Amino acid sequence: MKKELRIIYMGTPDFAVAPLELLIKEGWNIVAVITALDKPQGRGRKPKSSPVKLTAEKHNIPILQPPNLKNGEFLETLKSFQADLQVVVAFRMLPEAVWSMPPKGTFNLHASLLPDYRGAAPINWVLINGESKTGVTTFFLQQEIDTGNVLFQEEELILPEDNAGSLHDKLMQKGAKLVLKTVEAIALDNVNPKRQDPAKALHHAPKIYRENCEINWNQAASEIHNLIRGLSPYPAAWCKIGSKTCKIYGSTVVEKExxxxxxxxxxxxxxxLYFQTGKGMLAVHELQLEGKKRMAISDFLRGNPLSIRDGNSGGTA
Incomplete structure (x- = not known):
C-alpha cells in the first residue's frame, strides 16, 4: 500500500520538514517535492535552498521549483509523476489546476484549529491574542484559502511560558503526526471530511508586518507581554530607546504601579528594566539594541547604561 500510493509533497520552511521526514521514515512513496526557489542571502547574495529542498536532496527525491504554478510546462511535468495524493505544508496558494490534479485530492496542514485563525501567521496571532489553546488541522484544499473540508484536528495547550518559537516546534511535531495519520486514512479510504463551521471563524491570522510589531506602551502590560511572546524570536516586537530601535524577546508582567x-x-x-504601560509595569528580560547582539537584561545594562531622570520619573522609550 505504501509504495503503491504516489505522493507529491509541497512545502518550504522548517515547519514543513518534520512531516516530510516522518512520511519518508514510515516508508511512504514520495515521488517528488515542490518547494520555493532558492533565495539570495548574506553579503555574497549566494542562493540558499529551502529546508524542504535540503531534506529532499538528502533522500534523493526529485525536486521541482516552479516560478509559476500555472505554467503549462510545469503542469505537464507535475502530471507526469502520476501522483495519487498531494500533501501541502507551509507552501503557498495553489491554483485549481494543481490541487485538483491527483485522484485522491490535495490536503493541507494548518497550524490552528480551523476555521479559527485562518491565514498566514496563526502561531503568532494565537499568542498575541492571549489564547490558552490552539492545535493543528488537516483539510482538503478548495478554491478559497483555508476553507476546505476538515479531515483531522489535534489540540495543543498553550503554556504561559510559550512563545512563537516554542509553540512552532510543538505544533510542527504534532502536525507531522497528523499528516501521517491523514495519509494513512486516505490510503485506506477511511476519511469523513467535514465542512467548516463559519460561526467558529472568530479570528484572522494575517501575515505579520513591521507595523504589527511596534509596541504601544498605552496598552496594558499583559497585552504587550502577549505581543512580545507572539513575535519571539521572529520577527520580534520593537520599540525605541532614545533614537535607537530595540527588539524585545522576553518579558513578564510586574504587579506594581x-x-x-x-x-x-x-x-x-x-x-x-521596568516599563510603565497603560496598565501595570512590564519587566524586560531579553532584548537587542540596534547594532548590538541579543542579550539578557543584566548584560545589556552593564554595557549600555540608560539615562535616568532625578526623582520618580524614568527614562523615555
Missing amino acids: SDLDPGEYATDNQTY
Whole structure:
C-alpha cells in the first residue's frame, strides 16, 4: 500500500520538514517535492535552498521549483509523476489546476484549529491574542484559502511560558503526526471530511508586518507581554530607546504601579528594566539594541547604561 500510493509533497520552511521526514521514515512513496526557489542571502547574495529542498536532496527525491504554478510546462511535468495524493505544508496558494490534479485530492496542514485563525501567521496571532489553546488541522484544499473540508484536528495547550518559537516546534511535531495519520486514512479510504463551521471563524491570522510589531506602551502590560511572546524570536516586537530601535524577546508582567507615564522606564542599570504601560509595569528580560547582539537584561545594562531622570520619573522609550 505504501509504495503503491504516489505522493507529491509541497512545502518550504522548517515547519514543513518534520512531516516530510516522518512520511519518508514510515516508508511512504514520495515521488517528488515542490518547494520555493532558492533565495539570495548574506553579503555574497549566494542562493540558499529551502529546508524542504535540503531534506529532499538528502533522500534523493526529485525536486521541482516552479516560478509559476500555472505554467503549462510545469503542469505537464507535475502530471507526469502520476501522483495519487498531494500533501501541502507551509507552501503557498495553489491554483485549481494543481490541487485538483491527483485522484485522491490535495490536503493541507494548518497550524490552528480551523476555521479559527485562518491565514498566514496563526502561531503568532494565537499568542498575541492571549489564547490558552490552539492545535493543528488537516483539510482538503478548495478554491478559497483555508476553507476546505476538515479531515483531522489535534489540540495543543498553550503554556504561559510559550512563545512563537516554542509553540512552532510543538505544533510542527504534532502536525507531522497528523499528516501521517491523514495519509494513512486516505490510503485506506477511511476519511469523513467535514465542512467548516463559519460561526467558529472568530479570528484572522494575517501575515505579520513591521507595523504589527511596534509596541504601544498605552496598552496594558499583559497585552504587550502577549505581543512580545507572539513575535519571539521572529520577527520580534520593537520599540525605541532614545533614537535607537530595540527588539524585545522576553518579558513578564510586574504587579506594581508607578507614577511614570506609559513608555517611561525604571532601572537600576544592573539587574532590571521596568516599563510603565497603560496598565501595570512590564519587566524586560531579553532584548537587542540596534547594532548590538541579543542579550539578557543584566548584560545589556552593564554595557549600555540608560539615562535616568532625578526623582520618580524614568527614562523615555
